[in-house]
Amino acid sequence: MTDLALAVRQIRYENRAFWRNPPAAFFTFAFPLVFMVVFNVLFGEGAARFFTPAIIVFGVVTATFTNIAMTVAIARDDGVLKRMRGTPLPPWAYLAGRVGHAVLVALLLVAIVAVAGWLVYGVEIPWGELPVIVLVLAVAAATLSAWGLAVSGLVPNADAAPAMVNAIVLPVLFVSNVFFQMDQAPEWLDTASRVQPIRHFADAMLALYGIGGAGGVPWLELGVMAAWGVAGVLAALRFFSWEPRR
Amino acid sequence: MTAPERPGGEAHPVVEVRGLRKSYGTLEAVRGVDLHVDRGEVFALLGPNGAGKTTIVEILEGHRERTAGEVIVLGHDPQRHERTFRERIGIVLQQTGVDEYLTVREVVEMVAGYYPHPRDVDETLATAGLADLGSRRIRKLSGGQKRRVDLAVALVGGPELLFLDEPTTGFDPSARRQAWDTIRGLAAGGATIFLTTHFMDEAHVLADRLAIIAEGQILAAGTADELIGARSATSRIRFRLRDGMAPPDDLGATRSVDAWELETDRPAAVLHRLTGWSMEVGAELLDLEVSRRSLEDVYLQLTAEEAGLE
Secondary structure: OOHHHHHHHHHHHHHHHHHOOHHHHHHHHHHHHHHHHHHHHHHOOOHHHHHHHHHHHHHHHHHHHHHHHHHHHHHHHOOHHHHHHOOOOOHHHHHHHHHHHHHHHHHHHHHHHHHHHHHHHOOOOOHHHHHHHHHHHHHHHHHHHHHHHHHHHHOOOHHHHHHHHHHHHHHHHHOOOOOOOHHHOOHHHHHHHHHOHHHHHHHHHHHHOOOOOOOOOOHHHHHHHHHHHHHHHHHHHHHOOOOOOO | OOOOOOOOOOOOOOEEEEEEEEEEOOEEEEEEEEEEEOOOOEEEEEOOOOOOHHHHHHHHHOOOOOOEEEEEEOOEOHHHOOHHHHOOEEEEOOOOOOOOOOEHHHHHHHHHOOOOOOOOHHHHHHHOOOOOOOOOEHHHOOHHHHHHHHHHHHHOOOOOEEEEEOOOOOOOHHHHHHHHHHHHHHHHOOOEEEEEEOOHHHHHHHOOEEEEEEOOEEEEEEOHHHHHHHOOOOEEEEEEOOOOOOOOHHHOOEEOOOOEEEEEOOHHHHHHHHHHHHHHHOOOOEEEEEEEOOHHHHHHHHHHHHHHHO
16 A cells, blocks of 8 residues: 555544544534524624634634544544554654545535535625635645644643643634624734734634625635644654653 | 664664663662663563663653663664664553554554554554454553554554563453454564563563563663573472471471471482481371572562662
């Protein structure tokens, strides 16, 4: 078997294991939808135009960054990573399996949120922008996955994973045009929040849904995300670990 | 070093270790260990918890880097972590996990796919005692059954060398016997096995050769018979007496918790003297027992000597 075939095969095993736990799978998809409903109720009519792309971003962040950081830290603590490290499976193929599966879940989630926004709230899906949407999603998913792997290495043990990962991701989501519209935030905060990639992911996605932005390919947002992606890969190489810490 | 992929002549030991040292900060876990394992041999590293067994076996597996010394396993330096090396070994770690939602068969098939020449999955499941559990999810297995999955996963690649780190710790006595039978079966099939254990009987029953380790140093190495013999060919005589009685002084018996014990090279003469005294004074010898020195005695003596040196 080629290494690429091994990586694809790992995605299939990850995927199979994922669907074997229906409650976990169900809530992975229900969670962003619950947020979507709550925000639309809270902010009333017209909010759906903002919250459909915003919750798409939230779904991708959850399915890639949060999910990878937590599950990989837990798998490491259980000794799963160490076992894999002792087999001839190339390390990258194992991680590609986990990341690949996370990205598939993220894509399914994007589709679910987009369709729900269209069916329930009448927010048109910008089909004309599909190639750009795919590009933005690809760059965002890669960046967030790399940081998921890096942060998994910073989490000391399985018990600490949910608290630590949420403490990192939730504040960032609040200043990223995801849970809250940044044009209503203090200007300094609006400006400062532009250093981090989730803000740019959200801005790009909002623009594709016709909110703000200049139209066309969001090069600035893609560029910032890609730079964070490179940093994320370097951080993952530096911090990732296969050994449980005892 | 340009080691041959597969050394044809087996003049080289499968495992060769010289002057191995490993420190964690200021703690010296392994302090100058030499050992070798030949092809087809079952080798046991026997020692108390914290002696450095796991550190050594994980250095041989490529999981840890050594601080100093020479380590060659199957012609490779394990810490270079080469794929061709990992293809030839099987590892049962002390504690590992697998995806809980896959079935036993799926896990073993998945891992089989990583190797160029895997064993047959059904045969591997049968060897590990999992023939009837193939379709069960890992989640639903007992602790002992999960241990068997560990073994199946380590075996399915068809390893030339199998590492077993404390393979029966936490097993009940019957599961332990079963595991021993499995390991002996593998050894009979020609596998080279490197195991660590803190059970004397396990090392004695399974190993062709063993090394006793404490505080990061090898105290003695050889076959079990050699180790027992090397510490003089003594017999041990043990008995109890009714309260207030003591055996004649010239026998040199010592009092342990509730019994008298003596060691001798001339058991017949000593027993003659002891039973004669017993008849003469009417002191019944309760629970009289004559035994050969066991590996346990050697082990306890060595580790006590080692502690005395500290």
